[in-house]
Amino acid sequence: MLHSKGPLVSIDVGTRETKRTDVTDVLESYIGGRGVATKLAHDRIPFDVDPLGPENRVLFTTGPMQASNMSFTGRMNCTAVSPLTDGLLSSNAGGFMSRHFADTGNAAVEFVGESDELVVVHVRDDGVRFEEVPNLSGATVPETVEYLDSEHDIGSDQTAIVGPAGENEVRFASVMTSEERAFGRGGLGAVLGSKNVKAVTFEGDSAPEIEIPAGQMEIHREAATDDNIMKEQGTVAVMDLANEVDGLPSYYFSEQTFAGVEGINGDAVAEKKYKKGTCSACAFACKLPTRDEERGVETEGPEFEVAMAFGSNSGVDDIVDVMKSNQLCDEYGLDAISAGNTVAAYLAAEDEFGNRELIWDLVEKIAHREGVGDTLAEGIDRVHDELGVENWTVKGMDFAAHEGRVLHGQGLSYAVANRGADHMYATFYSVEYPLVPQDQAVDPEGAVGKAGILAEREDLMALNDSGVVCKFSRDYMTPERYEMLFGADFEELLDVGARTVTLERHFNNKRGFDRDDDRLPYDLPEFEAALEEYYETRGWTEEGVVPDGRVPV
CATH class of the missing domain: 1.10.599.10 (Aldehyde Ferredoxin Oxidoreductase Protein, subunit A, domain 3)
Structure with a gap:
């Protein structure tokens, strides 16, 4: 069975010690990515661990398909005990980091402990280096990208970055890569932030040799030539269908259709898309680089879930307003679905649906845990009683857009x-x-x-x-x-x-x-x-x- 190759590299950011472990038996049984990370986490993280304590471990893993040239393979996995759900959780991100990770020659890299100083951890094929970066305290994701580029000639595609939200241990903080792609749901950015890790970089020229069958190219050609609406509208292409079947959460889940859907649907996003966007090696190119020059907004997306959370669920019917919310979440390192739904809960409590200025102010306050943002940073499950709203979560995680009351x-x-x-x-x-x-x-x-x-x-x-x-x-x-x-x-x-x-x-x-x-x-x-x-x-x-x-x- 095809599987990843390479060791597990364990990095204690407190003691600055690094250890390599042969995990071939795990790779042979669990292939790579989420399977390998889940097995390693299950066996290495204490069952009673504090998600924001030093004993929690953050595992980055990718799979054997990184050795291919096939579309749909530019993704990787991150696993830890979640501060949002309190359970073991894996998050998956696209972009371009996965191939750089593979180039280090490692099958898995894990972080444990807690650093006394804010650090960037540079993981290379010839070892691990720690760089103390007190100057990056509170830096946004773009600011951190700019520093790594100017000081080290390291591009955003090689990085996993924690924004202010992660440093402040917001329970739904993301780990950001390629600047606008996120290991989103579950707050794994807060786990890295609790370890005082601002960023991780990956670099090398030691990708293991893994032979991928030639049939991969047939899949790649089909992805390149197929006419698919997602290439123009991404996942937001489904929004009109969801609305038609009474399946679009709106006004903090109190309604299931949205009268302003045409302002935030797939056509609205397509109008703002200014170039193709993709992940490593992928010819399907379903990403959504969007821009509104008049208002100075530029982001990637929003995808359907975010257009729901910051759009219909928040009572907002302007796609540029949603784009601005999405952009802020990427800059601060917030999961945009949870951020939008949590903001929607506050809007419901205050009868402020559609107040875009308040929405953007709340996003910033959440990321910095300022004022009411400190409360909202805990997530809906922990604060719904205080807000006086229903608890729209399962196991602490708020709902995605696809409506279970209909499906x-x-x-x-x-x-x-x-x-x-x-x-x-x-x-x-x-x-x-x-x-x-x-x-x-x-x-x-x-x-x-x-x-x-x-x-x-x-x-x-x-x-x-x-x-x-x-x-x-x-x-x-x-x-x-x-x-x-x-x-x-x-x-x-x-x-x-x-x-x-x-x-x-x-x-x-x-x-x-x-x-x-x-x-x-x-x-x-x-x-x-x-x-x-x-x-x-x-x-x-x-x-x-x-x-x-x-x-x-």
Whole structure:
């Protein structure tokens, strides 16, 4: 089975010690990316760890497909215990850093401990160097990029950066790479910030030799030549459909359609797109560099989730206003979905929907933990009572845009996902809208009878995150192509994903998570029966706990 190669490099930022460990057995069993990071984290992070304490570990990993020239492979993984959800969480980012990471010759790099001084950690193929950077305290992501470029000739594509939000331990702070791409959901930027790590750079010329089958180029050619609306509008292309089926969260989830949708939909974004945007080696080019010269706004996106959070959910119907919010989140290092939803909660509490100046002021205050921003920086789950609003979260994570009250399988997915209310954990919405061929579509009504499909989709997404293969490759990656690329039966590959999901669940069980955490803030038909069906499919107990005999090795 195709897998990553290289050692695990452990970096204690407190003692400045570095250790290399042979993890070939883990690589052979878990491929790379999220699978490898989950196994290492499960075995190396104490179950009772404080997410913002020195014993938490941040693991960066990528997959064997970094050795390819294939589209959909310019992504990598970051894993730690989340300060937002309090569970083990992996986040996935695109851009260009993954190939630079592979060039260091390492399969995994982890950070532990806590530095006395703010540092940049330079990870190279010939070793690790620590640079104290008190001058970067409070620096934005672009300011940090400018410093690394001017002082070290290190480009943004080689960097993982923490903005002010991460330094201030905002629970939904991102780790930023390529300046505008984010390891977003779950607050992993706060974990690096708690270690006093401002940035990590990757550089080298020692990528391991991994042979990728020639069939990769057929997939690459199809990605380059296919006519797909995402190449023009990104994920926001689905917004009109979501609105038509009463599935667009609006006004802090109190409504499910938005009258101003035309001001923030795919056409609105396409009008502001000024060039193509992509990730490393990818010819699909679905990214959205956007600009409004009149108002001096330039960003990448917004994608659908952000257009929902800072748009319909905040009562904003101007795409340039949403672009400005997105730009601020990237500069400060905030997950734009959680930032937007948390701001929307405050707008609901104060009856201030649509107040764009207040929105931008709140984003800045959150990043710096100033005034009310210090409260909002804790996230909706911890502050909803104080605000007097409903708690629109699962396991502490606020909801993505795909509406589980309409797409019931997606609703079930939100409830059981180890990561919380995140749409990418299973991407079940894609089969319920549907965004797939009709023979793969699933009736959006009802949650019962969908457990088997849901578990398989979770396993497949975990496999993609281990490969690493972008989830938007869904129209191109057939079971036969997975087998061709990875050199194993498709069921064997799905088992890698299943073991990854199970290890995440087991770690979280050890932290006290069980059936009581697999809950939604709204009712779904026969939800309890669907939940039991899912646990039975997974081989877990009726309380959502992994039995000792089913913990993967």
